[in-house]
Amino acid sequence: MAAVQGVRALLGLHRSVALQRSIGLVPVQLASAVFPRRLSSDTQQSNETKLPGNPENESLLENLNLMGVDVRMARQRQPGVLRRAFTNEQGVAEFLQGKGASRKVIASIISRYPRAITRSIEHLEQRWTLWRNIFKTDDEIVSILHRSPESFFRSSDNENLEHNIHFLISLGLNTKDLHRLLATAPRTFSNSLKLNQQMVELLEDVCAELGGQNPEQFVKRVISKNLYILIRSTKRVKTNVDILRASLKLKDSELLALIEGHGANILDLSNEYVKKNFTNLEQKLISLGCKKADVRKLTISYPMILYIGSDTLNLKLDCLIKGGITIQQILGKPKVLDYSTQNITERLEELHRLNYDFQKNGIHILDTSRKRFSAKLEKLGAAALD
Numbered sequence: 001m002a003a004v005q006g007v008r009a010l011l012g013l014h015r016s017v018a019l020q021r022s023i024g025l026v027p028v029q030l031a032s033a034v035f036p037r038r039l040s041s042d043t044q045q046s047n048e049t050k051l052p053g054n055p056e057n058e059s060l061l062e063n064l065n066l067m068g069v070d071v072r073m074a075r076q077r078q079p080g081v082l083r084r085a086f087t088n089e090q091g092v093a094e095f096l097q098g099k100g101a102s103r104k105v106i107a108s109i110i111s112r113y114p115r116a117i118t119r120s121i122e123h124l125e126q127r128w129t130l131w132r133n134i135f136k137t138d139d140e141i142v143s144i145l146h147r148s149p150e151s152f153f154r155s156s157d158n159e160n161l162e163h164n165i166h167f168l169i170s171l172g173l174n175t176k177d178l179h180r181l182l183a184t185a186p187r188t189f190s191n192s193l194k195l196n197q198q199m200v201e202l203l204e205d206v207c208a209e210l211g212g213q214n215p216e217q218f219v220k221r222v223i224s225k226n227l228y229i230l231i232r233s234t235k236r237v238k239t240n241v242d243i244l245r246a247s248l249k250l251k252d253s254e255l256l257a258l259i260e261g262h263g264a265n266i267l268d269l270s271n272e273y274v275k276k277n278f279t280n281l282e283q284k285l286i287s288l289g290c291k292k293a294d295v296r297k298l299t300i301s302y303p304m305i306l307y308i309g310s311d312t313l314n315l316k317l318d319c320l321i322k323g324g325i326t327i328q329q330i331l332g333k334p335k336v337l338d339y340s341t342q343n344i345t346e347r348l349e350e351l352h353r354l355n356y357d358f359q360k361n362g363i364h365i366l367d368t369s370r371k372r373f374s375a376k377l378e379k380l381g382a383a384a385l386d
Helices: 002-022 028-032 058-067 071-077 079-083 089-098 103-112 114-118 121-132 138-147 149-153 158-170 175-184 193-209 215-225 234-248 252-259 262-266 271-287 292-301 303-307 310-322 327-332 334-338 341-353 370-385
Strands: none
Touching: 058 071, 058 089, 058 103, 071 079, 071 103, 079 114, 089 103, 089 114, 089 121, 103 114, 103 138, 103 149, 114 149, 121 138, 121 158, 138 149, 138 175, 158 175, 158 193, 175 215, 193 215, 193 234, 193 252, 215 262, 234 252, 234 262, 234 271, 234 292, 252 262, 262 303, 271 292, 271 303, 271 310, 292 303, 292 327, 303 334, 310 327, 310 334, 310 341, 327 334, 341 370
């Protein structure tokens, strides 16, 4: 037991001195007298090295506090990291600082994804190089790490990352597409190569089943329009294709055009969510005097309507109808449903105060930016005073 305590004390002394040296709190002479730290990472050790009895590593906690890390958050996210005897928080911090990350950003990254401090410098350098093949600057990568630290630190398999990059390029995706994928759905690149290949094979099969002549182009279009699709299950995507076919009674050519167009965004939604929203949409529109053909036409022209939750959609439709808008006007300009219920209500109230005639002027004014809407209101107000 005395020996264990001695090891803890030595590790604690070295951790504290090394970290404080890195942030300028102790002289270099004192730091140089301490034994070099042994670094560990998931790529170096198959088994996690933890302290006897698995208590939290007090010297590590001290270091993290010095770095400004939210230890409570780290403990909630990945408690096992705090019990490791050997970690690389100093190395990771220095590496990220060298890439332009501030202390605040580094602390935020480690707070939300503590496993970052288990990575070796060699691993980080290799991974950064792969990412820099896609991004133009280090600042862009730092920005993504700050927003989604898991995207960079989650996987320790740099070889798999490299294979995924080559595979996605082979699909015809260019650097701009890869940039968008890494920035928006970075987990795509930590997927196993096999998983990504399975999704691509499914999309090619869907294209062939619907009579498409160019499966490769179809896959590229779907991925470009739905950046999240590669991190969804093939079962979910296939079921949503079947739901769209059954609900809309589309011809193969029509369904193909929908899926490789704006309908691509629907494919990664929960199957139950899609079914529930379509059923509600159909019932609501029929209650407002529409026919099933209207529902079908609306969904094809504006598939994003299936993204809107049932209760929210009903509130928006009721708000517009109450405000003097006809259902036919909404069907002709469905993008008005993009706006929040509060936004729609406020605009309707402002226009009513100016006696705006929706039947005469249409509802295009409701589908404009805040700046344009305000400018239009000023013109209407000035005209009313003349």
